[in-house]
Amino acid sequence: MLRAFTRSVLLAGTLATAAHAQSVEFTKDKFGSDKEALKEALRELKAGDDAYQSDPPRYGAALPHYLAAQQRNPDNAALNTKIGDCYLHSGTKALALPYLQHALALAPTADPRAHYLLARALHLNAKWAEAIKEYQSSAPVGGGKRAADGDLTVTAADIQRRVQECRNGQELQKHPVRVFVDNAGPEVNSAYADYGPVVAADEATMLFTSRRPSGPNAPKDPNGDGYFEDIYQTTWQGKSWRPAADLGPPVNSAGHDATVGLAPDGQRLLVYADENGGDLLESNLKGTAWGKPQRLGSRINTHAHESSATYSPDGRYLYFVSDKPEGGRGGPDIYRVEIEGKGPAENLGSVINTPYGEEAVFMMPDGQTMYFSSEGHNSMGGYDIFKSTLVNGRWGPPENLGWPINTPDDDVFFVTSASGRHGYYSSDRPGGQGGKDVYRVTFLGPAKAPALSEESQLLASRLAPVAQTLLAPPVAVATARVTILKGTVTDAATRQPIESSIDLIDNKLNQVIATFHSNATSGKYLVSLPSGTNYGIVVRQDGYLFHSENFDLPTDATYAEVVKDIPLKKLEIGVVIVLNNIFFDTGKAILRSESTAELERLRKLLAEQPTVKLEMAGHTDNVGKPAANRDLSQRRAQAVVAYLTQHGIAADRLAAAGYGDTKPVAPNTTKAGRQLNRRTEFKVTGK
Template identity: 45%
Template sequence: MELKKPKTIDELFQSKLSNYESSKKGESWQLLNHLINEQQKGKIVFLRIKTFFASLVAMGVVLFFIFQFSVFSPQSSVHNPQSSIPSPPSPINNTQSSFNNTQSSFNNTQSSINNTQSSIPSPPSPINNTQSSINNQQPAISNPQLVVSNEINTADVVVSVSSEKEASEKELNYLKSSTNTIFVYLGNDSVEASISNIGKELNSPFADYAPVINADGSEMYFTSRRPVTKKEKKNATASSENIYYTTFDANNKKWITSSILPTPINDPKRFNSVIAISNDGQRMLLYRDDKYGNGDIFESVLNGKTWSNPEKLPAPINSEYMESSASISPDGRTIFFVSNRPGGQGGLDIWSCTKNQQGQWGNAKNLGSSVNSTENEEGVSIHPDGKTLYFSSRGHKGLGGYDIFSTTLENGNWSTPKNLGAGINSPGDDVYFVMEANGKVGYYSSTRKNGEGEKDIYRIEFSSPEKEKTALLTLFKGLVIDKTTNLPLDAEIEIIDLEKNEQITTLKSNAASGSFLVSLPSGKNYGINVKKEGYLFYSENMNIPIAANYKEIIKTVLLDKLKAGAKIVLKNIFYDYNKSILRSESINELNRLYELLIQNPQLKVELSAHTDSRGNNDYNNKLSQERAQSCVDYLIKKGISEKQVVAKGYGKQQPLITDVEINNIKTEIDKETAHQQNRRTEFTILEN
């Protein structure tokens, strides 16, 4: 039977955003209950004594603060021009600078007080609580990584050491309208961008947050606490967390009105928060709370139009502690997640866990002190390029509350995190940043004041790509359909690193729509194979240079059923120049052909090779016959019957593009591409 929680405890753990304790399940509950009971019995004298001494220390700090302010203020300099104590320089004004220095001293003393009390766990600090964020963490004004400009600089720096009321007034200076042009500073580089509230189609008068998108930004899932039940709507009270879905209307350039997802994604008895979507939108990671106020990561898979029942991910991703947010790598094999388990840098840390070729999860690895601070990190998101990681932190220097940072994987190490700057980051909590594959559009949650509700989703569009260069990747997307009926097919799509002859990842096209999407980071020679039982497979080769900028390739893949006359081009068969020797990159393609023939021993097939139109007929016929025979010999050596496969060289007799057509092509590069298409190896079913 589920334990009934005391009201006071229930309030502390009302949502997953409210829990950042590092204690084991059950321990925080037991300790808090114990403290409540002891307080009722008048037996926590030691706590009162400690509080009394902490108050004395705080009073002394305040007196020191007043003394410092009077000595270093501009007014003191005016009244005593001969003073030997110089006024410190200030980026804004002298008064502000003096206040900042004194404030820093106050923070150090306050930190000591907090450390003294660290043996007693305090209630968690809600990520949505702007006032709590400003009070609990006063950010340093001097930040060599963060450079901000004029109006935004003044507003946000004053905000970081001022009251929430003053913060709101300053914020409104640059958040007057729904769209704001700003300059985002990344290290020494500035990028012009515009930020806008995503609007009432998605945001409500209640908390809306944690947006996640597929790689091309056509779909979004997010979490909301808007009313759901009749009682909640009648009383205008917030609901527990629920997950909503929307799609982007490319014609009108806006998101359509969102709708709540049904069960089993949203469990009415629990808090449900979406934390990640795979690049193709076919896998979802969810956060669900437990009776201890902690929570774990669950996974659901999209089958056609229906999401499967979420299943809890195994250890070492989930643990006895809290796992609150996560992100899926482009190849689907690594999950980056946030946890307060032991072994980290402090508070909530970012960890990673990778699945091997056998489908087993390896050990969880902490991303280290360069990424994780001694405070909390949250809202982790890996970009489709596979090497740029976004996250929010309270420990790295920023503008107040949770700020958004990015780090890049370079030679196996994560770079020093960069603050995305003022405008994106505010004095409140800015979390759950996600970026489209193109590097130009992103979304995140913020508690800034002029929104639709207490927490809203914002859109940021960069006039130039967010990174120094355009995202170095290619999106390959499209549909898989039956060649005869044009109906969608749920086919398996395999991505191969041809240079290493290693499988990078596999995915499936959607059964209801046939759609697929895969992210291909630059710098690899990819083999792409699409297969379904009862059909001929389809192959594609994409050799993407390391410096290739972002692009999208959209293709409709037609799969033909196994029948006499069915033919495919084997695009991942390669030979050395003017030779018939198979290159190592060809092995995976021939192995797929081998599997097809083993599974269908009734098939009799022809492997044919073709050349371009250059060179004489005798030479081309001889070369093509030898190349076709190389493929057949490989299959026979693996165990295929000689009666099942035939080799045939056609030379230049059957071009896909004729010489007349090639001569009409304008550029030499395009002409060479046409010749390459004529140089091919084909597979034809003779008998079934």
Template identity: 70%
Template sequence: MRKYLLLAFLPLSFTLHAQNVEFSKDRFGSDKDGLKAALRELKEGDEWYLSDPPRYEQALPHYLAAQKFNPDNAQLNLKIGDAYLHSGAKPQALPYLQKAYKLNADVDRRIHYLLGRGLHLNAKWTEAIAEYKAAQSATTGKNPPVSLNDIRKKITECENGQKLQQHPSRVFIDNAGPSINSPYADYGPVISADESVILFTSRRDNSTGGQKDPETGGFFEDVYQSTRNSAKDKWSAARDLGQPVNTDGHDATVGLSPDGQRMMVYAEDNGGDLQEADLRGTEWRKPQKLGSRINTKYHESSAAYTPDGRSLYFVSDKEGGLGSRDIYKIELEGRTQAQNLGSVINTPYGEEGVFLHPDGKTMYFSSEGHNSMGGYDIFKSVFENGKWSTPENLGWPINTPDDDVFFVISASGRHGYYSSVREDGLGSKDIYLITFLGPEKPPVLSQEDQLLASRAQPVKETSLAPPVPIATAQVTIMKGTVTDEVTKQPLEATIDVVDNTRNQTIASFRANAQSGRYLVSLPSGINYGIVVQQDGYLFHSENFDLPAGAAYSEVVKDIALKKLDVGVKVVLNNIFFDTGKATLRNESTNELERLQKLLTDMPDLRLEISGHTDNVGKAEYNKDLSQRRAKAVVDYLVGKGVDKGRLTSAGYGDTQPVSTNQTKAGRQLNRRTEFKVTGK
């Protein structure tokens, strides 16, 4: 009898434990003040929760306060879970939704869908799929609260998540630290190609206007900047850029040119527009609107420069797109309209956070489509043979079931930056550093026999082959400072990037007005001429012949420009001859035209054109070859109308080296053509 009584009481005990408790005098009559305060919090929470549109984040603290008084109300737990699902801490919704269902399985027609969302956002893929399937019953009838198409998509996302989590990406994900992150929301990082500068958006209490957004309750967005000390590998304390970049309203980072001299910001004008600011010295100028070919009455939210600075990729929800938000490309100086990137990139869902790598061909963006595991995932696509490759999901744990947006990556391809909500965060949303480790290399047995001295006979010893290095981006970063050769003062020089094969200037940049610093991104596969010019100075040229597939490298080249004076010498690094010959190659045309223009602009200028070689081969042959090459340059200039009396040619062979002949690099420097000012 006792056994049956015990069994009978077990369900009753469970029922009492999971009983829904209302906020009523009958239940809390002994604590009238507590009940009154809880009801007041409930009322204030409902005003936010039921507003149009709902203000979930404002409702949440009121609901949580009421829940402390009565943790066993099904409706309240449901509302807290629903509010968390619309906050920056979505995974925290799950325990409240589970409790709401435990207290009352019929608490809301959406309960299985909401439980599915909570499980989904916690990467509980199988359980989430089961709840989504159970939620299909809520898609029938008049005005169903849940969409069947939405449920089907969510199930597909969970299936994608299961597959991606089984093969995680090899990365380290680390908080960027207190120099960048704060107790407030920090997000939207953009970086220079060499990671020396980072700008980002933050909602801190020291914002320029000091006001709170009435819609969200948070402080208005401002743009902040931090610089990296490469020697110590540390970021400086982030500073608010202040006016004129930041205003009393929302100001958010959107994109940064590879050299860090041009920045795009988002402003709320006209429904959401893109603006551009230039860095002059250490100060950012007032942002200017990008024009009607980019900004429309719709919402333009993110953008990225091409490495040459001549084109822009941007995101808009304007009419005529393939989905809710699409990625477009436009030439900044042209007249043609922006071109939709098409169905390989854009989906029937939303695309956002576009970023173009300094190699000029690799694009990163976020999408709700493709094989997303939930919300926006970050994808990678490469433009080759005239088309974009099928977007590749960056995988778990970079991508999560929540939104992962506004990802940028360094020119080296080694580090990425984005914002995320994680357990080690300092605020509601923090900026994180992703270190890419590359694919894991399987052990490879060496083919060499290891001779062990203790054995009479050779024994094959299993040994691991040397590790294979991680593949790097196919781009070269050239950076340094431009100064006056005599005074050492920095110069705001123009830096032209020339495609020597096509004899075209493909990009132009300026060194920073105060520091003289510059940075140029050079994607592999082109023979580049780099020309540095400033009024009152002779031009300086460099050559980078980067074959297709050339791995990432970083070249520091400080350039001292020379003022025009008798005796000054300038090396013409972009004049080329075939080996052992004095025939000018076509790639020399741009440099020769530049020299011709110098002589045309300065009609009293007289020059000696000289040829030089290394010490390989006989001295007599080298001197003759250098003389013939110098004469070939003079003949070209005379053929273009330059007075022959203003030019002389000389061949010095190997008698005037500028570097050692003991190394390949030194011998290359010694093989050169240069001019010397002989009169002005």
């Protein structure tokens, strides 16, 4: 690819001398006595035309043959046009420019598409004004079957749309966004096309699609676009990514297998398979191995092309892209479907979907922000990346991410970390490893205010003022309102990791809103918690007592990562379990409604274990008088016992004890310590 770029640059440098040249045909007049060179050039031309004129055209297969013929005769207008057209349909579209400039210089009126194709190449090189001029010089071209000259349809509406894209690009480039765009490095990228990155919410794991050969005898794609797609995986090792490894079977098959989406916890992978027109499948991580991908249901996969998908953070919904005509608005559209429901998928509507194509949908773990690519809205050309925010149940107007993230070429496969500080996508830009590469975008936030100099007369008798430099404060980067809770679930006695189910509960609604699982081998888990909810977290496994945690996240809570290792305890006499989702108002012993889900878990445990006896214990911090604290803690323990007896648990299986502030589990010198000491717990006294 680098050689092709160098060759195009050298060609561009020779155009000035050929400005008044004429097109040279592949005849004896050009080659003279070198008959073998003419035969070889004609063989390459025929091979190129066979691929170029096929239905559909195989541009990638035609291009190397045309380039070989062009080495023999660089001054044939039709050949340069075909090479330019092939590049316009490749992953390196910008390389089309010198060939199309040369073709137009050689034969200004030979091809009715000449100005339009040159305009496209200028457009893709962000030469906005020159592209507009060429578009305005273009004329509509009739369609029909592709002929030897590569005929195609160009409508007046298409020309008008392209001009508007250039004007969008001019405006967006005037106001570039503050970002770093860094290549992910040779550990991820190869000399082949690498794209479609998906990352776990904490950025610990990345999977992506690559066209690199999977082995020494790897088959090539017969369409001429390199090797078949395979999925690769890498993990973050502190300062860089580890060398990526092919997932292999059963995820990768003999055909095309591509990354589509990854659940925030990194345990479920959405895969694209080139079957039935293009379908979506799901693979689950079992320990350290990905399972065989299973086809998603008929409410998602249809007879049409389903190409992209993303989970909602709670795993309840799937957002996906389909070009099915039923219910569509034109081109591929974004839909939403309830995974466990029975209703049909719903189109997201005209705020998101346009008469053009939408692609590569991604939902952030905050549940409020969606990224996607679109050919519509105010795209500067091809697919641009857009962001929309959910407000009061409605998606807001999409916002173009701007220059230099978006370019005149297709910009797709954009995903972010849970924090929103980093984004990942694929791009083809100078300095890469070859072809498309995976890049990381770091959002820098607004520019800092300039540093000021203040002169202060500290003492009236000073002869000269003291110059004091006031440094501008750091600029806060806007991050997502989400908390990442992660850690390892283990057996409390053996310290060995165990698999468990993790229920995420909305305490206010007393509803389980999502269920996750810790990894079967490592015991690791990750849960994303969008701000604005009082969450109960319940970890369960057969043979163990449940473990609960509480996270009450206000609406304005910004991004945070909390590491919480969870030791599960078996049902044994003397074991103590803290009930973190039992709530009382300050100074009172009346159970709040948010306690219901936790109380029901405790009631169910006692119902399933009819011989178990418990002591309910109340504890306080050391604020207030000891006698009052003991009384309050006793009444709170009795309130829990009362709930259980009122819901069918025999009173002789329960006891209540109020310990006040006599058994602290943390120092009472901090707010966090006092909160830990204010707790309700139970102790197993009989089984």
